[in-house]
Amino acid sequence: MHAIIGFYSRTGSSEALAQAVSREFELLGVSTEPLAVEPRGRLGAVRGAFLALFRLGVPLAEEYELGDADLVVLVGPVWAGNISPPMRQLITQLPPLQGRRVVVLLVGTRRYERLAKTVADELRVLGADWVSSRGLRSAEVRDPDKLSSVVNAIAREVVR
Numbered sequence: 001m002h003a004i005i006g007f008y009s010r011t012g013s014s015e016a017l018a019q020a021v022s023r024e025f026e027l028l029g030v031s032t033e034p035l036a037v038e039p040r041g042r043l044g045a046v047r048g049a050f051l052a053l054f055r056l057g058v059p060l061a062e063e064y065e066l067g068d069a070d071l072v073v074l075v076g077p078v079w080a081g082n083i084s085p086p087m088r089q090l091i092t093q094l095p096p097l098q099g100r101r102v103v104v105l106l107v108g109t110r111r112y113e114r115l116a117k118t119v120a121d122e123l124r125v126l127g128a129d130w131v132s133s134r135g136l137r138s139a140e141v142r143d144p145d146k147l148s149s150v151v152n153a154i155a156r157e158v159v160r
């Protein structure tokens with residue numbers, strides 16, 4: 001199994017979660033590849049929140065590819081009650097998801113389970129074979145014990 005761990009992170013929480021997931025998968029024998037998603041230009045918080053509110057994306061720094069990954073993990077922050085514009089754009093321009101399983105992990109100050117499920121539904125519509133979703137609080141990501149139990153649960157669900 002080969003996993004691409006795509007993440008956008010402005011202040012480091014989503015990146016820390018992506019790294020922890022990657023480490024846990026590797027322990028279970030899944031090869032992982034990080035994919036740091038970046039907007040093409042500077043994305044300030046105010047414009048970012050406005051774009052997120054209206055569910056708009058932003059041009060990305062690159063055309064991101066999924067290669068032969070059979071597992072795709074998408075990790076990013078919640079902005080204005082939605083997914084961040086870079087993550088929105090990545091989802092918009094994803095190559096076909098048929099034959100791939102996807103995990104959506106959203107980090108917010110609060111836990112956004114329903115938003116994560118909505119994004120999961122969008123990815124099912126895009127053809128993903130199987131999608132799992134989870135909303136996490138940034139405080140959980142900063143707590144090493146909590147982070148370790150969360151990534152363990154994610155890995156157990158995915159690596160069967």
Ligand SMILES: Cc1cc2nc3c(=O)[nH]c(=O)nc-3n(C[C@H](O)[C@H](O)[C@H](O)COP(=O)(O)O)c2cc1C
Binds near residue numbers: 010
């Ligand atoms: C522009 C902006 C909007 C945000 N909006 C929300 C929000 O609506 N709800 C929430 O719980 N957190 C919100 N946050 C907080 C972030 O989701 C939270 O700090 C997250 O952990 C940041 O992830 P990161 O460190 O990977 O960038 C917002 C942060 C920013 C910068």
